[in-house]
Amino acid sequence: MCAPIMATKIPDAPKIGMVSLGCPKNLVDSERILTKLRSDGYQMSADYAGADVVLVNTCGFLDSAKEESLEAIGEAMAENGRVIVTGCMGDEADVIRAKFPQVLAVTGAHQYEQVVNAVHDASPPIPNAFVDLVPEGGLKLTPRHYSYLKISEGCNHRCSFCIIPSIRGDLVSRRIDAVLREAEKLVAAGTKELLVISQDTSAYGVDTRHEARNWKGREVRAHMTDMARELGQLRTADGIAPWVRLHYVYPYPHVDHVIPLMAEGLLTPYLDIPFQHAAPSVLKAMKRPANEAKVLDRIRKWRSICPDIAIRSSFVVGFPGETEADFQYLLDWLEEAQLDRVGAFRFEPVEGAAANALPGAVPEEVKEERYQRIMEKTAAISAAKLQAKVGRILPVIIDEVGEPDEEDGSIGATARSQADAPEIDGNVFLRDVGEGRKAGDMFDVLIEDADDHDLYGVPA
Incomplete structure (x- = not known):
């Protein structure tokens, strides 16, 4: 008789839990950390109980974000107890350790090597040739059909309300061939939409x-226009051009050169521009370019070249020194600019920001009143622009497919148009999509209705 075959017992790999807070740039950092740990043999845990170590990737941009980060650390400590802190708030290790002296380690933003070494120290990897594999394109914390593509770290601006340069440093651009290689791998791995992110996408390569x-x-060249043109050449395995969406674009003059690429279909007709305000005196106090009139002329020119371009932005209300006249100037500017998507924020002091020392603090009740007025104004603009799309046929990408209706079996889906970035803009809610549809499918739909922020339609 032959000797019985002894099965190789694969040792249990240490498991890592991850809590990722803040902006998409932090999410990309989390993906890179997890990809490296997965390549070192670690497994991922979906809950605190199953994790040998929990990583908390913090946000430290606003005081409220810091509070959220501290709450997340506290929850991880209570539920697991073995916690490593990284991210933007990692620069305030003394604050974190004062409140949570038992944390295993604290590292700063994009310190990939340090956080991975901290995990190795806390829970050493178990090398195993059978399981040390990483999927093509790395591990993702977003759905398979869209991916964030980070092209640089840091920022050269010194806006008075922002502490990002003190956390992440000055601009450091990635090599253009590295960016394009990563984009190519992401598309080959199933990405249908690339979201280009950085602190200042327009400054890429400076x-x-x-x-x-x-x-x-x-x-x-390592230049936004060259990069955009090359990304526009990518194709999926089915020969489909993925959507390429540009975020955090400052309106430098060379931005004009990417608009024709949108008109040609090489780029998604969408620009995310952080205007922050329009009143010249407020922009000056913010230490931002005060050329709002010229920007309006350029927006009109962009729309003449690419009529379907969607422009999103964010604005701060209640900045120190903002008068009622300044705020009314902003409302009038928005009426003329007719931006497609707008987010607004009440000014919030951030420890270390120069704006904290500015005179003319705006009372909280005034901030709130102005916030409500700007949201009412921008909702009305959005509603009118979306109503104008009723009856049109637009391309969409599906994010989620619903279950069949119990009565008639019809299937609905949540999708987005080219004017909608995931998680920050609106949706296109679809009816009767039929069987076999899945997240990432791209097709044309007939728009049947609209409200203030969302569209409703059916496959064309």
Whole structure:
């Protein structure tokens, strides 16, 4: 008789839990950390109970974000007890350790090597050739059909309300060939929508003097327009052009050159521009370019080139020194600009920001009243612009497919148009999508109705 075959017992790998807070840039950092840990043999845990170590990737942009980060650390400590803190608030290790002296380690923003080493120290990896595999494109915390593509770290601006440069440093751009290689891998792995992010996408490559690299036999500069043109050449395995969406775009003059790429279909006709305000005196206090009149002219020109372009922005109300006249100026500017998507925030002091020392603090009740007025104004603009899309046929991408209706079996889905970035803009709610549809499917729909922020339709 043959000797019995002894099965190889694969050792249990340490498991890592992750809580990721803050902006998409933090989410990309979390994905990179988890990808490295997965390549080192770690498994991922979906809950506190199953994790050997919990990572909390913090946000420290606003005081309210810091409070949320501290609450998340406290919850992880209470539920698990073995916690490593990283991210933007990692620069305030003394604050974290004063409140949670038992945390295992604290590292700063984008300190990938340090946080991975901290995990190794807390729960050493168990090397195993059978399980040390990472999926193509790395691990993702977003759905498979869309991915964030971070092109740089840091920022050269010194806006008076912002502490990002003190946390993440000055602009450091990635090599253009590295960016394009990552984008190509993401699309090959199933990404249908690339969301380009950074602190200042328009400034990409300024720090490297727009250094050129060889890419597929040609020289390509580290420059926003070159990058956008190359991303527009990508195709999925089915030969479909993925959507390429630009976020955090400052309105520098060269932004004008990406609008024709949108008109040609190489880029998604969408720009996320952080205007923050319109009144010249407030922009000056914020230490931002005060050229709001010229911007209105450029927006009109962009729309003449690409009529379907959607422009989203965010604005701060109640900034120190903002008068009623300044706020009314902003409302009038918005009426003329007719931005498609707008987010507003009440000014909030951030420890370390120069704006905290400015005179003319706006009372909280005035901030709230102005916030309500700007949201009412922008909701009315949005409603009118969306109503104008009723009856049109628009391309969408599905984010989620619902269950069949118990009575008639019809299936609905939540999708987005090209004017909608995931999790921050509106949705297109679909009826009767039929069987077989799945997240990531792209097709045309007939728009049947609209409200203040969302569209409703049916497959065309």
